[in-house]
Amino acid sequence: MEAFSDGVFAIAITLLILEISIPETAFEDLWSGIAHQWPSYLAYVTSFLTIGGIWAAHHGIFRRLAYANQRLMLLNLLLLMAVAFLPFPTKVMAEAIHDEGAARTSVIFYGGTLLVISLLLSALWGSVALDRHVLRPDVSDDEVRAIALATTPSIGLYAVMIVLAVFAPRVAIFGYLVVAIIALFRMRGDSIPARAPTST
Amino acid sequence: MEAFSDGVFAIAITLLILEISIPETAFEDLWSGIAHQWPSYLAYVTSFLTIGGIWAAHHGIFRRLAYANQRLMLLNLLLLMAVAFLPFPTKVMAEAIHDEGAARTSVIFYGGTLLVISLLLSALWGSVALDRHVLRPDVSDDEVRAIALATTPSIGLYAVMIVLAVFAPRVAIFGYLVVAIIALFRMRGDSIPARAPTST
Amino acid sequence: MEAFSDGVFAIAITLLILEISIPETAFEDLWSGIAHQWPSYLAYVTSFLTIGGIWAAHHGIFRRLAYANQRLMLLNLLLLMAVAFLPFPTKVMAEAIHDEGAARTSVIFYGGTLLVISLLLSALWGSVALDRHVLRPDVSDDEVRAIALATTPSIGLYAVMIVLAVFAPRVAIFGYLVVAIIALFRMRGDSIPARAPTST
Amino acid sequence: MEAFSDGVFAIAITLLILEISIPETAFEDLWSGIAHQWPSYLAYVTSFLTIGGIWAAHHGIFRRLAYANQRLMLLNLLLLMAVAFLPFPTKVMAEAIHDEGAARTSVIFYGGTLLVISLLLSALWGSVALDRHVLRPDVSDDEVRAIALATTPSIGLYAVMIVLAVFAPRVAIFGYLVVAIIALFRMRGDSIPARAPTST
Numbered sequence: 001m002e003a004f005s006d007g008v009f010a011i012a013i014t015l016l017i018l019e020i021s022i023p024e025t026a027f028e029d030l031w032s033g034i035a036h037q038w039p040s041y042l043a044y045v046t047s048f049l050t051i052g053g054i055w056a057a058h059h060g061i062f063r064r065l066a067y068a069n070q071r072l073m074l075l076n077l078l079l080l081m082a083v084a085f086l087p088f089p090t091k092v093m094a095e096a097i098h099d100e101g102a103a104r105t106s107v108i109f110y111g112g113t114l115l116v117i118s119l120l121l122s123a124l125w126g127s128v129a130l131d132r133h134v135l136r137p138d139v140s141d142d143e144v145r146a147i148a149l150a151t152t153p154s155i156g157l158y159a160v161m162i163v164l165a166v167f168a169p170r171v172a173i174f175g176y177l178v179v180a181i182i183a184l185f186r187m188r189g190d191s192i193p194a195r196a197p198t199s200t
Numbered sequence: 201m202e203a204f205s206d207g208v209f210a211i212a213i214t215l216l217i218l219e220i221s222i223p224e225t226a227f228e229d230l231w232s233g234i235a236h237q238w239p240s241y242l243a244y245v246t247s248f249l250t251i252g253g254i255w256a257a258h259h260g261i262f263r264r265l266a267y268a269n270q271r272l273m274l275l276n277l278l279l280l281m282a283v284a285f286l287p288f289p290t291k292v293m294a295e296a297i298h299d300e301g302a303a304r305t306s307v308i309f310y311g312g313t314l315l316v317i318s319l320l321l322s323a324l325w326g327s328v329a330l331d332r333h334v335l336r337p338d339v340s341d342d343e344v345r346a347i348a349l350a351t352t353p354s355i356g357l358y359a360v361m362i363v364l365a366v367f368a369p370r371v372a373i374f375g376y377l378v379v380a381i382i383a384l385f386r387m388r389g390d391s392i393p394a395r396a397p398t399s400t
Numbered sequence: 401m402e403a404f405s406d407g408v409f410a411i412a413i414t415l416l417i418l419e420i421s422i423p424e425t426a427f428e429d430l431w432s433g434i435a436h437q438w439p440s441y442l443a444y445v446t447s448f449l450t451i452g453g454i455w456a457a458h459h460g461i462f463r464r465l466a467y468a469n470q471r472l473m474l475l476n477l478l479l480l481m482a483v484a485f486l487p488f489p490t491k492v493m494a495e496a497i498h499d500e501g502a503a504r505t506s507v508i509f510y511g512g513t514l515l516v517i518s519l520l521l522s523a524l525w526g527s528v529a530l531d532r533h534v535l536r537p538d539v540s541d542d543e544v545r546a547i548a549l550a551t552t553p554s555i556g557l558y559a560v561m562i563v564l565a566v567f568a569p570r571v572a573i574f575g576y577l578v579v580a581i582i583a584l585f586r587m588r589g590d591s592i593p594a595r596a597p598t599s600t
Numbered sequence: 601m602e603a604f605s606d607g608v609f610a611i612a613i614t615l616l617i618l619e620i621s622i623p624e625t626a627f628e629d630l631w632s633g634i635a636h637q638w639p640s641y642l643a644y645v646t647s648f649l650t651i652g653g654i655w656a657a658h659h660g661i662f663r664r665l666a667y668a669n670q671r672l673m674l675l676n677l678l679l680l681m682a683v684a685f686l687p688f689p690t691k692v693m694a695e696a697i698h699d700e701g702a703a704r705t706s707v708i709f710y711g712g713t714l715l716v717i718s719l720l721l722s723a724l725w726g727s728v729a730l731d732r733h734v735l736r737p738d739v740s741d742d743e744v745r746a747i748a749l750a751t752t753p754s755i756g757l758y759a760v761m762i763v764l765a766v767f768a769p770r771v772a773i774f775g776y777l778v779v780a781i782i783a784l785f786r787m788r789g790d791s792i793p794a795r796a797p798t799s800t
Contacts, residue, residue, distance in 0.1 A: 015615075185670070
């Protein structure tokens with residue numbers, strides 16, 4: 001299940017670039033044509049770092065599991081479905097940002113997708129916490145609580161950003177990026193094995 | 201073989217989103233433009249959950265195998281070919297749903313692909329049941345029968361849905377979604393190891 | 401190295417479907433529009449089964465290796481480059497088949513790519529045979545010779561098909577499909593482990 | 601972390617082909633139409649071999665790691681973000697090469713991306729060298745120095761090529777290809793295990 005999920009994360013994160021292109025009409029002044037695509041780069045970086053953080057959190061959950069039950073499998077599939085959906089609002093936001101009216105809608109739509117992803121990630125860990133026997137026996141109560149605390153704040157931050165998007169959509173985009181960076185820095189990386197644990 | 205198959209499932213499931221886009225003309229009223237794509241979302245969710253269920257069933261078969269013979273390899277390749285084909289009828293159905301005449305055809309074409317996938321999955325397990333020495337020695341007769349029973353009903357349900365599609369194509373689409381959800385819930389998830397069994 | 405190669409094979413095989421689509425103008429008579437795409441389906445099936453066979457042969461080589469030297473790594477990268485290139489001539493052939501003049505060229509171009517892939521696969525195994533210490537100690541001389549014999553005939557068959565394509569391009573397409581099927585049936589599947597050999 | 605990174609490399613390398621296509625207007629003289637796409641093939645080969653070399657270097661780093669800390673995880677994510685970005689400048693360069701004015705810009709933009717990738721790869725290894733306890737205990741000081749020396753020269757070569765691109769953009773493209781080939785040949789392949797080290 002983890003290999004399959006990793007594949008979906010890796011593909012969703014790499015497909016993001018396919019949506020960016022420069023019209024041939026911009027070739028006369030290509031530097032300005034490249035620069036003009038800044039909303040695409042911003043959306044690319046934000047979605048890339050967000051999925052990267054979700055992947056790391058997902059990995060942190062799965063390497064603590066001994067078994068997966070049906071509820072976990074279904075929640076995991078819903079999470080993957082939301083993550084694989086993200087390239088779509090990413091593309092819409094990158095295209096709509098130059099349009100006064102559409103910008104607000106696209107930024108709220110994008111933030112709503114991020115909020116759903118965060119909720120599903122929390123639900124995944126909540127389901128584990130409710131059904132402790134799926135965890136490996138060496139996982140402590142403190143760890144369970146620490147992970148729950150680490151996944152919760154993004155939900156609140158995304159809700160705030162969506163409200164902000166109603167008034168200042170362009171500011172909210174940078175907000176999403178900041179939330180992704182905060183989530184990455186909050187992660188404790190020290191305990192991540194670099195490879196599959198074959199030597200243990 | 202399983203890693204390769206998992207890769208194909210993960211890619212086919214993630215490519216589905218690439219086909220969805222919003223024309224720039226819809227940017228004037230973007231909420232309505234986003235809502236107008238509902239057939240694409242419905243097709244996306246249906247194909248995603250269907251492939252997710254097929255993957256889980258496939259995984260359930262492969263982790264009971266000790267070896268793969270040539271017949272299994274060929275059937276598996278045919279199954280992957282049908283699964284990797286699914287994004288095409290998915291896209292056709294999502295585009296044709298607003299068109300009275302084309303809707304019926306596209307829904308039957310989509311259902312036909314799902315039926316072929318189900319038949320190949322059953323054939324894969326049937327081939328295993330005929331040639332028991334490819335199974336791991338700890339797999340019981342009861343398990344073999346239970347898996348055969350779990351994969352069979354979808355065939356009948358898809359046949360019914362295709363007939364329904366002739367008369368009420370839009371109802372049949374929801375039918376495909378329901379079949380996918382039933383297949384996911386019928387699965388016994390408790391015995392799915394969360395990771396590759398390196399610690400055993 | 402094998403996981404990375406498997407990824408490239410799985411992605412190249414799954415991307416093939418992205419190139420197939422039905423123009424909206426064909427929605428008036430969608431069955432005929434779907435049927436009209438037969439060159440795309442034929443090209444899809446041929447490329448899918450060809451890559452499937454190449455993957456199986458590649459897997460047969462790599463699970464007999466103990467180490468990879470630099471020459472192997474470079475040959476493997478060239479092989480992957482040719483395999484990842486295949487979706488391009490596949491698309492060109494599917495589009496050009498209805499055009500009298502372009503059909504011949506596109507079928508020769510496609511066959512040339514298949515010939516290059518076969519040559520690289522043979523070179524890969526030839527390089528292993530020259531440098532036997534990269535093999536696992538339990539691989540016998542007979543096995544080395546058997547694999548060399550199994551990969552050679554495709555080269556001759558593809559050369560014949562390319563000559564045939566000059567005179568009868570549409571016949572040659574079916575020829576490519578037959579070569580792919582022959583290659584799949586020539587494979588001895590019995591010894592393929594279904595999963596990564598973690599329990600040994 | 602390595603499996604996820606391998607996935608991103610494999611996908612980025614395989615997506616490159618999606619950007620190449622032949623306009624239907626070129627079907628009248630298809631050989632010349634195929635030949636006319638030479639900038640796309642050159643860009644494809646260059647990016648493929650470059651990512652192949654980066655993957656091999658990345659693999660060389662990760663199989664020497666025992667653990668990954670947060671800094672490594674973040675640098676790795678930035679490296680993957682730059683690698684997954686490469687298909688975009690590859691496409692721009694392939695399209696702009698026939699345009700006198702845009703060619704120079706596109707070649708510098710492409711080279712700049714390669715330079716950033718090289719810098720991030722060096723930073724990744726530099727971070728490991730600063731924090732030796734993340735390495736497996738059997739990695740010697742000589743190895744650490746040898747890898748640092750192996751990743752450094754590409755940075756200088758790319759800087760030179762970018763300056764060259766200002767004066768002779770088409771020569772610089774071949775320069776990028778040469779740098780990629782040099783990097784591949786500089787690699788010591790003998791110690792690369794062909795498969796995941798499950799038997800040790």
